[in-house]
Amino acid sequence: MHAIDTEDLTKDYALGFWRKRPYRALDRLTLAVEPGEVFGLLGPNGSGKTTTLKLLLQLVFPTGGRAEILGRPAGDVSVRRRIGYLPENPYFYDHLTAVELLDYFGRLLGIGAADRAARIPRLLDQVGLGAERRLALRRCSKGMLQRVGLAQALLNEPEVVFLDEPMSGLDPIGRRMVRELILGLRDRGATVFFSSHILSDAEAVCSRVAILAGGRLVASGLLTDLLAFGIKGWEVVVEGADTAAIERVRAMAARVTPIAERRYAVELPSTARPDVVMAEMTAVGASVVSINPLRDTLEDYFMRQVAEHVRERQVRA
Amino acid sequence: MSGGRLGAVALSVFRESVRDRVFYNLLLFAVLLVGAAVLVGQMTAGQDIKIIKDLGLAATSAFGLFIAVFIGIGLVWKELERHSVYSLLAKPVRRTELVLGKYLGLAFTLLVNVAVMAAVLYVVLACMWWISPENIRASWESPALDPALLVAFLLIYVQLLLVTAIALFFSTFSSPMLSAVLTFGFYVIGHFNADLKHFETVIASAPLVWLTRALYYLLPNLAPFDVTAPVVHGQAVSPGYVAMTIGYGAVYVAFLLAAGAHIFARRDFK
Structure with missing residues (x-):
């Protein structure tokens, strides 16, 4: 069983007010992510990374194809007990503190009071949130919200973690913390599926990557296979x-x-x-x-793949 | 459907109301009622208790209406606008549970609001009874601490639940401004809905009569929830009437919540 499995996953949005015209945000994406893998979904802005994550979490519904997480359909509520999700630029309730937010989400996850009391401070320590944890979230900076977002994504000790641009808004210390956190998750056997356009971060933690451009999968595979590790x-x-x-x-x-x-x-x-x-x-x-x-870097490879995709589209056009 | 998750969402809405200082309206209500009692007591004799009851019930309804509409339209919209719904729906929460939990949270906020307003009104009425001479008390149409007032408060509360359901329903698919306009529109129409039933006495066109009759059955009828006049005049409101009105409200609320949840469950959160 794959941790994440998609087959011909497609999403069209209708654009325009009066005369609706379809816009394909994701085009027949077929992917399989193995348990325990750190998988990077890479691509330039608007390539379909966030749409893929939203489809996997059924925040949007697919136009075609299918998606499964841990062998269950992506929309299955029971599977959400076993996953964590950090959205891009997370925003939470202004009136709550980080501790209260995690307590609220802990209740929704069905975590008992004693477990919540033990886990919440530990997680907030882990993501580097100190005294700020008692501040109302409306007073928190973007970086602090990102850390709160990471903490809530890990609250239920998930088997699969979805991270949408996890390094966004973080300082160098925060980015290193996220990298260590991802590697820690991998070490305890969790699957990490993260989207990013910061390639050095992906290169540092991913075992496998997929590259999206214009809603299409243009390359995927093990980093060692994708990159020519021979000396150039x-x-x-x-x-x-x-x-x-x-x-x-x-x-x-x-x-x-x-x-x-x-x-x-x-x-x-x-x-x-x-x-x-x-x-x-x-x-x-x-x-x-x-x-x-x-040596060839992921960035070199990425740039080549995206440029090739753009050329192909121009030829087709 | 899980009671624990519904409770958690509802508690979050209630906590937000408390922290957004929604209950400050209770202070305004108390000041309004005490001020009115002092003024009315000096100007009228025998009518003062009736006016205060009238004012207390009208203010409860008006304050509640503003809370129901302005918080109701934001319950779902704020989650979408701020994208907090992304993290929330990644938890094992059904979209239906989210809509229902939000509704229950605001229903609880309104319950606390109406209950405190009722208590304040009874305290003011008790004070008025205490300072009024016996001959003035004798001229009152109904006792100062009339238990029938609770029936009026109950029906106001059920009406507010219906208005909240209308606001929540509209907020599942439209902008807050449009939702507010539509909800207030429904509230106003709801109080004049009975006129639609007998439109054939005013117009001759059969299709138009048919249309108004259809609208009569489709739009909420809010007039039955207002029993202020009989209560302040000491006239009895039958338990059967109260039960029928509550039943009507419950069916309408259930329909609106089901429709709102159905729409919300099929939305793409781009």
Whole structure:
């Protein structure tokens, strides 16, 4: 049984006031997420990420296809006891404090009073909410609301957690906290399904990703499969090199970028040998500060896939 | 349908009402009633108790109407507008439970409001009875602390429940402004609904008569909920009438809640 399963999941919205015309927000999405996976749903703005999450939680109804969570239809109320959801830019009740909100949601989840009393402070500690937990939510900043949103998503110790742009509005400390939290969930066997357009975050925590563009799935798979982890070149940083030495190196380099006075980043193609550059530099009394292999990043892959999708659409048009 | 979840949603609505200072209207009500009692006592003899009862019941109805409409139209709309519904419906809460829980929360708020207003009115009437000489008391059409007033309060409360259901129904598919206009419109029409029944005495067109007759049965009839006149004049309101009126209100509320929940259950929350 998959943790999350969709088949030809499609959503059309009707646009316009008088003359309604359909707009396809999601087009025949077929995905399967295994239990215990951290799965990243990536895509530019308007690509259908949030629509996918809303369909999985049945906040919107599909035009076609089907969606299942933990082997049950997506709209099944009983399955919601076993899932958690952080919406994008979460907003809660102004008049409640974080503690009261979690207590309210805990009641809805059927968590007993003693369990609520034990879990709520622990969760708020975990998401880094200190004395602010006693403030009315109307006084909370965007980052604080995001932390409250994370806490409510984890209140029932869910088996599957849906996070829509979980890093949004967080400072670097908060982002690291979310990354650790996601990895912690994975370690205890939970499935994490999160949408993001911050690719470095996805790269840091995901085992598998899917890329959406224009409502369509353009790529999906294990990060190790999607990305060419072979070396595509070298970056050599040299210091103390004179102009003549740099000009000699430039002939074999793909790019030479000055960093500071007599300090350069030399980008070599994979076919070039960095030891030749090292020898050249040593000969003129310069030093090599670092040599790093250049690999394809998720961002490179993402940009290629999205650009390809745009090209295809233009050709079709 | 879970009682625990309904209770949790209802309690949240009640708590929001308390924190939004909805019950400050009770203070205004008390000041209005005490002020009126002092003024009326100086100007009239024998009529003062009737005027205060009249005023107390009318104010209970008016204050309650504003609470029912302005909170009622926001019950669902605020959840959608602020997107708090996303986190809420990701919990094991049926959409029907959410609509019903919201309704029950406001119904409880109104119950507290009407009950406190009734208590305030009885206290004011008790004071008036205490300071009035025996000959003035004898001229009153009904006793100061007439238990029949409770019947009037009960029917006002049921009417407010109906108005809340109207407001909630409209808020499941329209904007707050439109919902407020429609609810107030229904309230006004509801008090003149009986005129529609005998429209054939005014117009000759058969289709129009048919239409007005249909509207009579379709639109809420709120006039029966107002028993202020007989109660302040000491005339009896039969238990059968009260039961029939409450029954009518209950059926209408059930219909509106079912329709509202049905619409809400099929909405996309974009």
